[in-house]
Amino acid sequence: MKCDDARAAFLAGQVGRAESEHLETCAECRAEMPSLLETRRIMESATFWEEPPADLEDRIVGLVAGPGPKKEPAEKPPRWQLAVVGAAAVVALLLGVFLVQRTPSPDWEVALPGTAEAPLAVGVVSGWNEPGGTRMTLDIEGLPPAPNGFFYEFWLSAGDLHISAGTFTEAQGVELWVGVTRAEFPRLWITLEPIDEDESPSGVNVMDTA
């Protein structure tokens, strides 16, 4: 019996004498067993086989094509403008830029200073209150690209409850969407996170409104 055939039988739950005998003599197949069993466990759950509703695709196309944000890579303010002015001036400047670029103008803006970990970083978060959540853009200067194996993560927090609005590796032209409002989650902050399976803000706090 070949390993492939034995594994197929285990995955299918069709284990006979030949497969059992193979397992006794084959350490490699024994090592694969937990993985095969886990795959079978998932395939036996009814949840796994649920199909999305037929109209979900059209709803998504409507969301991305409808009124709302379009990507505007060519319309970002030039970097030098941000580099030469202080944080307070950045707010005023961006407000002007957005009044020209976007209708409507943001519902709120907040300066996002760098922490001691990133003392040169300065930025502004602009937010639009939308049905079901908040759209935000980040305009940040002085935050270096995330090193290999790391990414930046943007958080909204209320006390000890943290909501991730998304991740990025370079702070240029970042747009985020989150299914909560800033009124509920007033603190905005950015961490540098290692690429791992921890989904809490566990990394280094680099920018923070708190």
Added chain:
Amino acid sequence: MERFAAGEPEAVRDLYGRYGRAVFTVAMSALGNRHLAEEAVQLTFLQAWRAAARFDISRDPAPWLYAIARRASVDVFRRERRHGGGVPLDHDSDIAVLPESFEATWRAWEIRLALDAMPDKYREVVEATHYLGMSHEQTAARLGLPLGTVKSRAHRAHRDLAKRLSHLEEATA
């Protein structure tokens, strides 16, 4: 992927056609609720769309999309938990923990993509075996096929699936 990264709304259909079902599987396995899962799928494609200009089109979009899907599910889960919705509360922890681990949702995603890559005639046999819990005889009767055909398709399908998933580590490893 090029059209998607260039911001063409219709290109979302291509991406949805390839990954929509797998994204839904991730959201369902994380949230266990169709309504919330639909919302997480919408969020996933919306966030992918908004990040598309920064996506390197030479890379495989699957892991990127999975990461967005997982995170969107976590966000929906946390919000529901905060508002006392239909997800379990864990008062000992500030950070909500999904019912299924990262490894399990990743595996569900990979299984779904492997099944989607299979011809229908193989996939339907796998579905009858695991979802409906049918024997080969029952599957043959249901699909109107000779028993030998069902047996050989089941074997080939499971062999293919085991090979495609052999890169996955066991969850507790």
